[in-house]
Amino acid sequence: MHAYRDQYAQLFHDGRNVVLIGISVDPADTLAAWARDDEFPFLFASDSGSVFGKRYGAFNAKYGLDVRNLYVVGPTGKIAYVMAPFKEIDPQSYKELGAAIDKLAPKAGAGE
Numbered sequence: 001m002h003a004y005r006d007q008y009a010q011l012f013h014d015g016r017n018v019v020l021i022g023i024s025v026d027p028a029d030t031l032a033a034w035a036r037d038d039e040f041p042f043l044f045a046s047d048s049g050s051v052f053g054k055r056y057g058a059f060n061a062k063y064g065l066d067v068r069n070l071y072v073v074g075p076t077g078k079i080a081y082v083m084a085p086f087k088e089i090d091p092q093s094y095k096e097l098g099a100a101i102d103k104l105a106p107k108a109g110a111g112e
Helices: 002-006 028-037 051-055 091-104
Strands: 021-024 043-046 070-073 079-083
Touching (some): 028 043, 070 091
Antiparallel strands (some): 070 079
8 A cells, every 4th residue: 555655646647537445354443544644645445344355356264354456447337457466566566557547547648
């Protein structure tokens, strides 16, 4: 999440036509405190019952948590890109994510 924060302006077009939601099994108050303390410019949602994790194949029953899968949802509400699991230490993962976002929500000035 820190890499997302640090690359937010470039990778997520500084929030222009892009909404980033980090989903975790952590309780909402824990996520809110972390988001505030670490100055994340995006949203977090609590999946404390792993409802979304189970629905989207991200729940790991052995550890009782959701794994780091990444879903890019297009403007129509359909999943347009999936990386499961998201390899957060691999720079190529961010390039692929950026390309998927750019395809759905071009940066300001691109094509305008």
